Amino acid sequence: MSLTPKVVLDKKHFIGEATIVVFKEGDVVYALDNRSKAIIAEDAVADRVIQRAVDTIGLNKGSIWLKGDYEFGDSVILKGDTGVDIYSDGVIYPPIGKAAFILGSDTESYSCSKLFLNQVMGKGSGVAEGRVALEVRNAAQNLVKVNRVWDCKYAVHVKPTGANSNDNHFEFGVIDKTDKAIYFNPAMTKVSQGNRWKATIFNSNVGIEINNPTVGGSNALQLFEGTIDNIGVTGGKDIVDNVGQNIFIMTYVRNLFDTSINTIQDSTIVIDPNSQQIVLGKLAIVREAGVYLFRNKGVSDFWGFKQDPTKEEVELGYGKLMVKKGGAVLFRGINRQLLTADKTLTINDPSVQSLDPGDANRNVILPAADINSAGIMFIIKNLASATYTLTVKDSAGNTVVTINPLASAIVVCDGVTWLTVS
Numbered sequence: 001m002s003l004t005p006k007v008v009l010d011k012k013h014f015i016g017e018a019t020i021v022v023f024k025e026g027d028v029v030y031a032l033d034n035r036s037k038a039i040i041a042e043d044a045v046a047d048r049v050i051q052r053a054v055d056t057i058g059l060n061k062g063s064i065w066l067k068g069d070y071e072f073g074d075s076v077i078l079k080g081d082t083g084v085d086i087y088s089d090g091v092i093y094p095p096i097g098k099a100a101f102i103l104g105s106d107t108e109s110y111s112c113s114k115l116f117l118n119q120v121m122g123k124g125s126g127v128a129e130g131r132v133a134l135e136v137r138n139a140a141q142n143l144v145k146v147n148r149v150w151d152c153k154y155a156v157h158v159k160p161t162g163a164n165s166n167d168n169h170f171e172f173g174v175i176d177k178t179d180k181a182i183y184f185n186p187a188m189t190k191v192s193q194g195n196r197w198k199a200t201i202f203n204s205n206v207g208i209e210i211n212n213p214t215v216g217g218s219n220a221l222q223l224f225e226g227t228i229d230n231i232g233v234t235g236g237k238d239i240v241d242n243v244g245q246n247i248f249i250m251t252y253v254r255n256l257f258d259t260s261i262n263t264i265q266d267s268t269i270v271i272d273p274n275s276q277q278i279v280l281g282k283l284a285i286v287r288e289a290g291v292y293l294f295r296n297k298g299v300s301d302f303w304g305f306k307q308d309p310t311k312e313e314v315e316l317g318y319g320k321l322m323v324k325k326g327g328a329v330l331f332r333g334i335n336r337q338l339l340t341a342d343k344t345l346t347i348n349d350p351s352v353q354s355l356d357p358g359d360a361n362r363n364v365i366l367p368a369a370d371i372n373s374a375g376i377m378f379i380i381k382n383l384a385s386a387t388y389t390l391t392v393k394d395s396a397g398n399t400v401v402t403i404n405p406l407a408s409a410i411v412v413c414d415g416v417t418w419l420t421v422s
Contacts, residue, residue: 104138122151138162
């Protein structure tokens with residue numbers, strides 16, 4: 001069974017129902033009006049025929065089926081506001097030094113559409129030749145799915161010029177052997193925000209690089225999901241985030257992060273694919289006075305999480321939750337133990353203590369009652385079948401509760417003293 005990620009390309013919408021079908025016979029590429037069955041374009045150069053098909057649909061809703069493999073001599077500019085959908089079932093070879101498809105132009109947008117591609121590939125020297133799969137200039141609310149990008153300088157070159165390019169969904173099965181898999185060019189004149197990205201990235205000098213436009217604005221509020229594994233690339237980096245306020249949920253991120261105004265150390269969220277558990281998590285966005293996830297109301301009034309780097313607290317906006325260093329953890333596991341001496345507990349010990357006093361009465365010493373233990377709870381069970389007791393004491397030696405054989409007690413710290421809960 002192959003473990004290579006793939007995205008689902010829905011052929012039903014295209015095959016048999018496509019407005020225009022592009023196909024090749026010999027050295028000539030044709031565009032067929034699938035309703036009238038008339039040939040609307042023919043040329044030995046594929047991108048010219050495909051561009052004619054896009055222009056023919058224009059502002060009318062329609063779809064184009066690219067049947068087979070095509071090598072482009074120039075970029076195809078996608079445009080249309082009402083749904084110009086494109087499906088390719090073969091391999092697209094981008095032009096040298098350019099992108100195969102440009103989403104929008106300086107004067108026309110590409111929006112509310114679908115672009116489904118099987119493979120976009122260089123020809124062995126695609127990185128050096130500057131071949132690019134997609135360039136985003138003026139695009140909004142599109143669904144883009146690509147099974148595989150291989151041997152290209154960029155899989156996606158984000159360089160909005162015509163208008164802001166927001167609220168798109170990009171999904172890639174595999175991006176392999178690129179210079180920068182997803183690249184936000186600082187030379188852009190507009191911004192790109194609110195996009196969702198899913199990708200599995202291998203063997204790239206940089207997995208994701210995000211820069212702000214030199215003319216102002218911010219390429220923030222992006223959500224990135226997937227896997228980056230550039231361990232085989234000497235000096236390669238997984239993420240270069242020069243913006244902040246973006247969210248990364250990545251599995252097995254192995255190489256380095258680099259930032260200018262932000263701090264991302266080692267990994268954001270690492271998920272073990274076998275157990276599906278988070279095995280390593282770090283706060284991924286540090287900007288100005290602190291960390292803000294989903295901040296949209298200003299510094300003093302926020303939604304989501306906020307951290308002041310000068311303090312140890314993390315705040316949860318609207319119903320404030322303070323999680324303090326060494327502070328309350330609702331459940332920390334179970335300890336079952338036969339005692340041979342008194343038992344001293346720390347704030348990091350398991351919440352449930354099942355203790356057998358053995359052959360004598362034993363003392364159980366609680367942690368100091370202060371801000372670090374505020375909210376901590378212990379459930380203490382005396383496993384002795386007869387005779388011996390457990391005397392629970394605070395750090396000053398004062399008795400909090402005495403637990404008889406086979407009995408139990410719950411003690412909670414309020415930050416000043418230890419209390420029993422009956």
